[in-house]
Amino acid sequence: MMDELLDLTVGPVAHGGHCVARLPDGQVVFVRHALPGERVRAAVTERRRGYLRADAVEVLQPSPDRVEEPCKYAKPGRCGGCDWQHATPEAQHELKTAVVRELLTRIGGFTVAEVDDLGVRVEPLPGGPLGWRTRVQYAVDAAGRPGFRKHRSHDIIPIDRCLIAHERIQEAPVTDRTWPVKGGGVEVVASSCGDLTIFTRPRGGRTPRLVSGPRLVRERAVGREWKIDATGFWQVHPAAPDALAGAVLDFLQPRPGERAWDLYGGAGLFAAALAPALGPEGRVTIVESSPGGVTAARRNLADLPQVRVVAGDVGTVLGNPRWRSVDLVVLDPPRAGIGREVVAAVTARHPRAVAYVSCDPAAFARDVATFRERGWRLSKLRGFDAYPMTQHVELVGLLTPVS
Ligand SMILES: C[S@@+](CC[C@H](N)C(=O)[O-])C[C@H]1O[C@@H](n2cnc3c(N)ncnc32)[C@H](O)[C@@H]1O
Known part of the structure; x- marks a missing residue:
């Protein structure tokens, strides 16, 4: 069949x-x-x-x-990592734009005229469609060979070179040998400051083991140097942190003395971007649940007295009525989005503007629909092709109260 x-x-x-x-x-x-x-x-x-x-x-x-797929593995029945290698880069941006528009109407409840008014177009980031990916997770098969999974399958296709990976990752001594973590993974990070780190993850997601390179890799973003645990979260496209932070600042227009929340804050990228504009009288509170993210934010933003880091789940933290009004909110959740409870908790604090950064346009459309039910509007929307050759896209939306 x-x-x-x-x-x-x-x-x-x-x-x-x-x-x-x-x-x-x-x-x-x-x-x-x-x-x-x-x-x-x-x-x-x-x-x-x-x-x-x-x-x-x-x-x-x-x-x-x-176009002809540049990668020999981007074919039916082979690697499931890329979706659009057979389309020109311009066509990929159009395909992603069409998906965002369709989700806003089908899930977000927008009319076509409302979507037209937003004028969203998925924009390329600097750099081409190949050699951009600075973090790669290979799955290791039963013979110890690294590779990637087929589409919608647990089967692993061993590979010798991933063309969307950063050149230093393609050259790293990873795909030419076997790894003693069958059923686990081997991961490589090429940081924007030149560090290269390889580590393995045993089957079942147990504690990663460093193989080579520094555990803390140096990244450059929003005019600062960061030290990020190689096993922790950081945007995979090298141009994404500055592009996303730039869009957030442009949308929120922070003013001196304002209070802001950086929810799902990770190492604090958006807090670091906001802090100078808020000035010494302002305040940014990061909420982050992973201990690694909290440690990274505390380590990297120790020089910014207006930044505070709160460890915890956003829903639980905002459930505390002692968290009163706020001027600006940044949301950057994982793929699942934020859900009704967090939308309610944020809108109840009457911020003047919310910037919603999303790596899943379906979850974004669903959450924006909830904001709209509560009397908010999506005033601006930008899309970034932070994952060329794949179906994925990064959105930044500006949400504002209607009255
Ligand atoms: C997409 S990342 C964004 C990180 C950061 N804003 C950045 O750009 O580097 C999402 C972050 O949310 C954190 N997270 C996931 N669920 C959370 C929750 N329920 N409450 C707080 N943080 C959460 C993850 O640990 C991760 O650091």
């Missing part, structure tokens, strides 16, 4: 790195390795109630946006 072939006319892009096609009976097929408008022959990979998944294995009529 899985070898069943379908001849399809490919329709619009959808969230998830695929396009939508329909069979003559109306059945939906999510097709990977295809582009809107193409005629393709596709092999069925999965049958679900209500839809099929398929991979385009032959292109009968190509899109003008199609």
Whole structure:
């Protein structure tokens, strides 16, 4: 059954790195390795109630946006890491823009006219579509070989070189040997200041073990040098921290003396960007749940007297009524977004503006819908291609109270 072939006319892009096609009976097929408008022959990979998944294995009529995938692994049945290697960079930005627009209408409840007014366009970051990724996690197979997982599968495809990885990661002595962490992972970090660190993660996510390089890698962002634990969170595109922080500052327009919260703050990137504008009378409070993030924020922002770091879950911390009003809020949650409880807790403190940084446009659209229910509007939106060749995108939205 899985070898069943379908001849399809490919329709619009959808969230998830695929396009939508329909069979003559109306059945939906999510097709990977295809582009809107193409005629393709596709092999069925999965049958679900209500839809099929398929991979385009032959292109009968190509899109003008199609190019040869630069990577030999970016093919049907091989590495599942990249989704759009077969599209020009410009077409990738258009595909991602279309996905953001579609999610804002379907999940966010926006009209097409409202989405048009926002004028969102996913913008490239400096650097090309290859060689950008500064943090790479290889999965290690049963023979100890590093590789990446197939799409929607636990199977690992051993690889010798990942072309979207930073050149120093491609050259690192990782893919030419086996690793004694079968079922675990080997990870490489190439920091913006030139550090290269390799560590392994045993199966089951147990404590990482440093193999080579410094445990604390140096990064440069928002005019500062940072020391970040190689195993902790940092944006994977080297241009992302400055681009996102720049958009947040531009949207929030912080004023001297204001109070701000940097929620899901990690090492405190946005707090560090806000602090100089708030001046000595201002205050920024970071809320971060992971002990590593809290340590990183305390270590890196010790010279900024107006920054305070609170360890804890955002929902629990804001559940405390002693957290009263605030002027500005930055939200930068993990993929799941913030949810209704945190939207309610933030809007109840009447900030004049909220900057929402998101790596999942579906969760973002859902949370923005909750803000809108509570009398807020999405005033501005920018999208950044912080993950070229993949389906992923980074959004920064400005939310303001309507009255
Ligand atoms: C996308 S990262 C953003 C980090 C930081 N803003 C940056 O740009 O480097 C999300 C952060 O939220 C933290 N986090 C996840 N769930 C949380 C929660 N419920 N409460 C507080 N922090 C949380 C994670 O540990 C992580 O540091």
